[in-house]
Amino acid sequence: MSNNGLNLCNVLWYNQLGMHDVERVGGKNASLGEMITHLSELGVSVPNGFATTAQAFNDFLEQSGVNNRIYQLLDQTNVDDIAALAKAGAQIRQWVIETPFHPEFEQSIHDAYQQLADDPQTSFAVRSSATAEDMPDALLPGSRKPS
Numbered sequence: 699m700s701n702n703g704l705n706l707c708n709v710l711w712y713n714q715l716g717m718h719d720v721e722r723v724g725g726k727n728a729s730l731g732e733m734i735t736h737l738s739e740l741g742v743s744v745p746n747g748f749a750t751t752a753q754a755f756n757d758f759l760e761q762s763g764v765n766n767r768i769y770q771l772l773d774q775t776n777v778d779d780i781a782a783l784a785k786a787g788a789q790i791r792q793w794v795i796e797t798p799f800h801p802e803f804e805q806s807i808h809d810a811y812q813q814l815a816d817d818p819q820t821s822f823a824v825r826s827s828a829t830a831e832d833m834p835d836a837l838l839p840g841s842r843k844p845s
Contacts, residue, residue, distance in 0.1 A: 724827025
């Protein structure tokens with residue numbers, strides 16, 4: 699299934715998104731989609747863009763085998779030891795950074811970027827948008843209770 703020639707499992711355009719998509723693309727991306735949907739018709743200019751999906755990231759972890767490495771590492775990590783968790787987190791980030799994307803996922807990102815880049819007036823910003831950070835029960839930075 700595709701839109702603008704892109705795999706919908708990997709990339710979604712902001713004009714396809716709303717707040718009902720937080721679990722698919724994270725809160726910031728869903729909010730941008732919501733703004734495009736509701737503010738554009740009022741004359742407010744909201745830049746176009748696209749989001750990569752949580753499913754694409756999950757597929758990346760599974761297809762590359764990084765998920766199994768993560769599970770093994772976390773099984774061996776004392777979750778009550780903040781230093782051990784920080785070390786495990788650093789290792790996991792390194793695995794993600796070092797692991798190439800599946801070619802289809804990479805192509806989806808490239809194609810979406812190229813569609814935006816075809817407009818010489820376009821400027822770019824890359825933002826993270828976690829799927830859990832905007833959930834009602836999410837912990838805010840600094841809100842972890844000390845032991």
